[in-house]
Amino acid sequence: MTEHCSHSDLTSCTQPSSEQVAIFLQQAADLCDKRNLRFTRLRKQVLELVCRAEQPVGAYHLLDELKQSGRSAAPPTVYRALDFLLEQGLVHRLSTNNTYLACAHPQHPHGAVFLVCSECGHTQEVHNEGVNDELDRQAKQFDFAIQHAAVEVTGLCSRCRGS
Amino acid sequence: MTEHCSHSDLTSCTQPSSEQVAIFLQQAADLCDKRNLRFTRLRKQVLELVCRAEQPVGAYHLLDELKQSGRSAAPPTVYRALDFLLEQGLVHRLSTNNTYLACAHPQHPHGAVFLVCSECGHTQEVHNEGVNDELDRQAKQFDFAIQHAAVEVTGLCSRCRGS
DNA sequence: CTATGTTATGTTATAATATAACATTATTTG
DNA sequence: CAAATAATGTTATATTATAACATAACATAG
DSSP states (O other): OOOEEOOSSOEEOSOOOHHHHHHHHHHHHHHHHHTTOOOOHHHHHHHHHHHHOSSOBOHHHHHHHHHHTTOOOOHHHHHHHHHHHHHTTSEEEETTTTEEEEOSOTTSOOOOEEEEETTTOOEEEEOOHHHHHHHHHHHHHTTOEEEEEEEEEEEEOHHHHHO | OOOEEOOSSOEEOSOOOHHHHHHHHHHHHHHHHHTTOOOOHHHHHHHHHHHHOSSOBOHHHHHHHHHHTTOOOOHHHHHHHHHHHHHTTSEEEETTTTEEEEOSOTTSOOOOEEEEETTTOOEEEEOOHHHHHHHHHHHHHTTOEEEEEEEEEEEEOHHHHHO
């Protein structure tokens, strides 16, 4: 999870403080309430782990953390929670490296661009209307009904380029 | 593999005939020659299987086909061949469904957009400069050096929407 | 042309990611 | 409370991919 800030392109730019995580979890709870869905202890716990992670995390990493927290957990435990969170737009899945990260803007559905550093794993969620518009146009041309657009850009982040 | 045709946006639009596959394999051989790389029997065989596939295929599907062809083969057999073909830009990997398909334009490196039908698996490779430009711009803004952009759009193709 | 190094392939085992199937528990609702 | 539904627990297994080491094929210098 990352904080929304006011660049010319919307983006996430900081690691979340404890307080920010708490706010995000509250927003998630409200959202589930509004949709008449259960924001269970497990789902909250998984979302919190994803939020607190400095970088996108793998499902088995989350599984380890769940186990360490004392909870009984197996792969389906974490995958089911992640599936729920994905459906609700609270987390994203990066298919290029099979990791999960909290969504920067859970309020409204959107197409996001991810800049994934191949060196350090740091990942920026960016919102780019230009890309979305272009994909919409392209899809229209092929009479293709978009369900989901995965735009995952791998490369070197600023920090890793420097060093 | 799919044929290049002259839409306003470059795209692949047909399933390849035997002849087209032969031409593609010859181009691949030439390209390897030029680069002083070995276009071995295995690599050629894997590329041909990928080309002939109606749709993007999984590695283990290719493995089965290799075995059926009488060749001794294990997972590394096919993954190594695929890695080579990926490096040479002769095939693409779709990370959203872990499949491989022949590149429509192996001549020059490029960023491609894939329209992947979630119903029938049919996949269009499309080239969209607008998307590339926008991603380049976005990367620049973050001082991010792009290595690879995976743009995979899942949805319903024209045929599947209709029915 | 053969010795030597290098590249490619064969082979076995295993890692990493994800789901199926069924049992149990918790929650909602009639 | 009873029945229905939704969520979680649990065991097993499917799917995708790589590690590690042995052998074979090819390239090239002598």
